[in-house]
Amino acid sequence: MNILQSISIGVQRRFGRQRLRKIFLGSIPFAVIIFAWFMNGYMGWFPPVFIPPIGEVWASFFLLQEDCPGIGAIVALDQRCLMSTHILSSLSRVILAAVIGLPAGIALGIVAGMSRPISKFLEPIGIFANSISGIAWIPLAIVWFGVGWKTTLFILLNTIFWLLFFNSMMCVRTVSRVYEQSVLTMGGSRWAVIRDVFLPGAMPSIITGIRLALGFGWRALIAAEMVGGDSGLGFMIFSSAAEFRMEEVFLGVIIISLIFLATDRYLLAPLEKWTILRWGLIWKPT
Amino acid sequence: MRNNLNRFRAFWRHFPAAGAINLALIILCILLIWELISSTIDNPSRYLPSPILVALSSVDMIYKGLLPSYFGDTLIRLITGSSIGLALGIPFGLIIGINRTSADIFYPVMNFFQSVSGIAIFPIVVIWWGNSDTTVLVVILYTSFFPIAFTVLSGVREVPMQYIHAARTMGATRFQVIRDVLLPGSMPHIATGSRLSIGFAWRAVIAGEMLAGREGLGWMIFTAQDADKTSEVILGMVMIGVSWIVLDHYLLRPLEADTIERWGLVQR
Numbered sequence: 001m002n003i004l005q006s007i008s009i010g011v012q013r014r015f016g017r018q019r020l021r022k023i024f025l026g027s028i029p030f031a032v033i034i035f036a037w038f039m040n041g042y043m044g045w046f047p048p049v050f051i052p053p054i055g056e057v058w059a060s061f062f063l064l065q066e067d068c069p070g071i072g073a074i075v076a077l078d079q080r081c082l083m084s085t086h087i088l089s090s091l092s093r094v095i096l097a098a099v100i101g102l103p104a105g106i107a108l109g110i111v112a113g114m115s116r117p118i119s120k121f122l123e124p125i126g127i128f129a130n131s132i133s134g135i136a137w138i139p140l141a142i143v144w145f146g147v148g149w150k151t152t153l154f155i156l157l158n159t160i161f162w163l164l165f166f167n168s169m170m171c172v173r174t175v176s177r178v179y180e181q182s183v184l185t186m187g188g189s190r191w192a193v194i195r196d197v198f199l200p201g202a203m204p205s206i207i208t209g210i211r212l213a214l215g216f217g218w219r220a221l222i223a224a225e226m227v228g229g230d231s232g233l234g235f236m237i238f239s240s241a242a243e244f245r246m247e248e249v250f251l252g253v254i255i256i257s258l259i260f261l262a263t264d265r266y267l268l269a270p271l272e273k274w275t276i277l278r279w280g281l282i283w284k285p286t
Numbered sequence: 287m288r289n290n291l292n293r294f295r296a297f298w299r300h301f302p303a304a305g306a307i308n309l310a311l312i313i314l315c316i317l318l319i320w321e322l323i324s325s326t327i328d329n330p331s332r333y334l335p336s337p338i339l340v341a342l343s344s345v346d347m348i349y350k351g352l353l354p355s356y357f358g359d360t361l362i363r364l365i366t367g368s369s370i371g372l373a374l375g376i377p378f379g380l381i382i383g384i385n386r387t388s389a390d391i392f393y394p395v396m397n398f399f400q401s402v403s404g405i406a407i408f409p410i411v412v413i414w415w416g417n418s419d420t421t422v423l424v425v426i427l428y429t430s431f432f433p434i435a436f437t438v439l440s441g442v443r444e445v446p447m448q449y450i451h452a453a454r455t456m457g458a459t460r461f462q463v464i465r466d467v468l469l470p471g472s473m474p475h476i477a478t479g480s481r482l483s484i485g486f487a488w489r490a491v492i493a494g495e496m497l498a499g500r501e502g503l504g505w506m507i508f509t510a511q512d513a514d515k516t517s518e519v520i521l522g523m524v525m526i527g528v529s530w531i532v533l534d535h536y537l538l539r540p541l542e543a544d545t546i547e548r549w550g551l552v553q554r
Contacts, residue, residue, distance in 0.1 A: 025387065026394035033395070050414060124312055131534065132527040135405075135493045136504075139511035139519045144333060219403040223493050226405070227508075234406070241409030249409050257402040264401070 052247040057254075060247040082236075087255065090232040093149065093221060097156040098214065105164030105213070106206055110198055112165070113172030126166035134159035134220030142228045152232065155224035160213045167209030168202055175201035207275040211268040218260050335517040340524070343517040352506075357525065360491055360502035363419075367426030368487040372480055375431045379438025379479075380468065389439060396432060404429030404490045408497050422494035430487040434479040441475025442468050473549035477542040484538060488530055 012020060034054065040046055041053030048056075061083060068074060068081035077085045113119050134155045141151045179197045188196070225234030237252035317337045324336040331339065347353040382388050404425045411428075415421045445468055453463050495504030503522050510518035 022390050025390040028391055029395035030398075120308070121312060124309055125316070127531060127535075128527050131530040132523050135489055135496070136507065136523050136526045138496070139507045140516070140523065142511055143516055143519065219405055219489075222403065223405045226408070227496065237406065237409050241413055244413065246410070246413065249413075253402055253406050253410065256406045257398060260401045260403075261398065 049244060049246060052250055056247040057250045060245075060251050064248070077231075086231060086233050086236045086252075087259075089149075090221065090225065090234070091259070093153055093156060093232065094214070094218065097153060097160055097217065101157045101160035102164060102210060102213075105161045106168050109165040109168030110172050110194065110202065113169040113202075114194070114198060116173070119169050119173060122169065123166075126162060126169065129158075129162040130166055134216065135223050138224055138227050141224070147228050148230050151228040152221060152224040155228075156217050156221045159220040160217045163213040163216060164206075164209050167212070168206050171202035171205035171209075172198050174205075204272075204276045207272045211264070211272055214268065215260070215264065218256075222256060332514065332516055335520065339517045340520050343515070344521050347518070347521070353521075353525075356502050356506050357529070359500075360495065360504070361529075363422055363426065363495075363500075363502065364484070364487055364491050367423050367491065368430045368484045370423075371427045371430030371483060371487065372434055374427070375434035375479075375483065376438055376476060378431075379435040380442055380464070380472070382435070383439045383442025383472070384464065384468065389443070393439075396435060400432035400436065404486070405493050405497075408494070412498060417498045417500070419500055421498045422491065422500050425494045426487045426490045429490040430483040433483040433486055434476075437475045437479030437482065438472055441472030441479075444475070445471035470549050474546040477545035481534070481538045481542050485530075485534070488533075492526060 037051065037054050040051055041048075041055065064083040065081055068078070068084070074081050074084045074088070077089055079085065112122050137155055137158055138151070141154045145151045145154060175198055179201065180193050183193050183197055221232070222234035225232040226238040229235045233252050233256050237249045237256075240246075240248035240252065320334070321336050321338075324330040324334045327333055330336060335343075344353065382392050407428065408421075408425060411421050411424050415424065449467050449471065450463055453467050458466065491502070492504035494500070495502040496508040499505060503526055507519045507522035507526075510516070510522065
């Protein structure tokens, strides 16, 4: 008893009492859901076509990866390694679109936001392009690029670019004119104004915009892969559903949300927090 | 030269219609560029039909009565789905937000289900309910429920404790605290969250109609692409964009601003 107590006190000290409590309480609903799912497979309340047994979902991950020859085939996106090919092709599309779309959106947004007439002119275009969300572009993209990776990349780029462009354009406009004028007065060049005033001033909102854009982009990508793709997680769940392989559909849905959660929580949210701490123009009354 | 330009601009600002004329100029500009592109590429009726063709196809569809009926279907779906979603999400967020323990219990699971986007669960829902209106409704409900529940939750938790303590000290019951302190205090968040979740619901309606094959704007652009009528695809896209702008900028945003002005807890 004494040992148990001291272990429990040690654990609480090491990880923090409140955090342990949160983790414990937060895991209750997951445990209930997983238990109910397990019982469903055991008792057969719903047929496996509607809700597949939890074991089959777990097994299908390895079943899809079964014929894989090795690491080389995984990296080469071989058709025999279905699971890793689907995951990697979705992810690589996101990375490619982020590499192209993020710098382009931010740069053009800042340039457009610097001049008031231009940004006033472009504002309605941005609003309109944002309100036609990524999904509505899918049919036109299929006409233009056919079914395949070009369509999905186009949808993703479209969603990311316009959101980020509009967001950074509007942020640059909120940066106070006084800073810009003071840099110009002290003999700074236009480039100095961009580098030292607009970029840092708009940085917190730009990072928030990146987080938003990648969230929307991920959703749009899944939809685009379903309708107009030939690989990727969205394609996988859609084609598996057409063949009534529900365990693969469930697996795909869980993987999609886990990837989104992991990137959002461990990459984008810390980045946003750090940027706001570092660059944010929050004046704290001490 | 520059001085003249500035003077002209200052003069121009006196007209109330200046903004509208600006907008018309932009639209004209875009239409011209569009026309120019579509006249230079080959096979424009397949890849990028000219604006005149799109306008003609809209006349044709209105004459046949297709466009109004699709538009009405989409709008009815959006209204039913998002109003049920809001009616479920607001009380849920309130109930969870009242108590810290229940917030701790439900927050992670809600976070997980929110990140499962409505589009991703679509194949599952189609197998459960088939290609029916129920499917689209379920997807809309699913997508609109979580954003509103989340914002209401954070709104309730942001109400300053001293208000609750004050009400309790004066002898208010638990129900009175909810009705007179927590609900008005979280009103701005409810307004923001409603706008957010209606926005998500709008995307879900379009995607749902496409994938479930129920008649509406999303279905219209999807089948028009199959039938190789690109002008109808573009018409549908423009309709989707314009109707969302009208809904968002002339209905939801003013509503949100009014709510924040009326109920917001801005302390000076």
